[in-house]
Amino acid sequence: MNAHAQQPAYNVVKSSSAGAMQPQTFDSPEEERLYRKQRLTAAFRLFGKFGFDEGAAGHITVRDPEYPDHFWVNPFGISFKQITTSQLLRVDSKGDIVEGQGLLNGAAFAIHSKLHEARPDVMAAAHAHSVYGKSWSSLGRKLDPLTQDACAFYDDHGLFDDFTGVVLDEREGERIAQALGDNKACVLQNHGLLTVGGSVDSATWWFITMERTCQAQLLAEAAGKPRLIRPDIARITYDSVGTEQAGWFSFQPLFNVIVAEQPDMFD
Numbered sequence: 001m002n003a004h005a006q007q008p009a010y011n012v013v014k015s016s017s018a019g020a021m022q023p024q025t026f027d028s029p030e031e032e033r034l035y036r037k038q039r040l041t042a043a044f045r046l047f048g049k050f051g052f053d054e055g056a057a058g059h060i061t062v063r064d065p066e067y068p069d070h071f072w073v074n075p076f077g078i079s080f081k082q083i084t085t086s087q088l089l090r091v092d093s094k095g096d097i098v099e100g101q102g103l104l105n106g107a108a109f110a111i112h113s114k115l116h117e118a119r120p121d122v123m124a125a126a127h128a129h130s131v132y133g134k135s136w137s138s139l140g141r142k143l144d145p146l147t148q149d150a151c152a153f154y155d156d157h158g159l160f161d162d163f164t165g166v167v168l169d170e171r172e173g174e175r176i177a178q179a180l181g182d183n184k185a186c187v188l189q190n191h192g193l194l195t196v197g198g199s200v201d202s203a204t205w206w207f208i209t210m211e212r213t214c215q216a217q218l219l220a221e222a223a224g225k226p227r228l229i230r231p232d233i234a235r236i237t238y239d240s241v242g243t244e245q246a247g248w249f250s251f252q253p254l255f256n257v258i259v260a261e262q263p264d265m266f267d
Helices: 029-049 106-118 131-137 149-153 170-180 200-223 231-241 244-261
Strands: 059-063 071-073 089-091 097-099 124-128 157-160 185-188 192-197
Touching (some): 029 200, 106 124, 106 192, 131 192, 131 200, 149 200, 170 192, 185 200, 192 244, 200 244
Parallel strands (some): 157 185
Antiparallel strands (some): 059 071, 059 124, 071 089, 089 097, 124 192, 185 192
16 A cells, blocks of 8 residues: 555644644554554664664554553564565564564563553553663663753653663563653663553653753763753653653654654554
């Protein structure tokens, strides 16, 4: 199917009577599945565009709308820069591929299966070995409220501080899910960043802005002693930039740009 034929599925941002952008609603699970898969494909292309790929490492998942214990994920060994919608895999709770062809990343299943199981509110989760995220993770610290953007994670990210190698054991996935808790993100020490959201849009945006927040703090600390935002102001700022709606909305311009630049992704 060509990109033009699928346009009604992916051009899903609409305005309410008040003029605010709102997520799409759907008439069938099939329509919603296509929507989620296309957003997931766009998320991978954005990760490729921003240089978040590191060989075969990294994965983003989205829960299936009809089978909530299944999720869609990228096939192992396919570049973020080249992934298409038709290549995505649907995986069940036992790690079996029930739709699609390709290899399943064992680490992706070990981490994401336990995240989706522990957090029914989470629709999507993202993890990659981005340069600034993995650099910051080596410090074994949470991020500080140094900037307005950093306040999106104020009191809303965890720290998994026990790196034991490549995550292939599902028990390790359970421990990561525990470290994440009810938060939107987690720093995986000596590993990288992990973000989740109520949509592919928000989970992807949280990863992108968290990576940049790590970059900003690394630069600030290299230059001197940064001045932190006061806790009361950080909490107020969080209410503007750290909500699910804010994350979803912030993704929309990026989605529109990547669709215009790379329409081949929706094959």
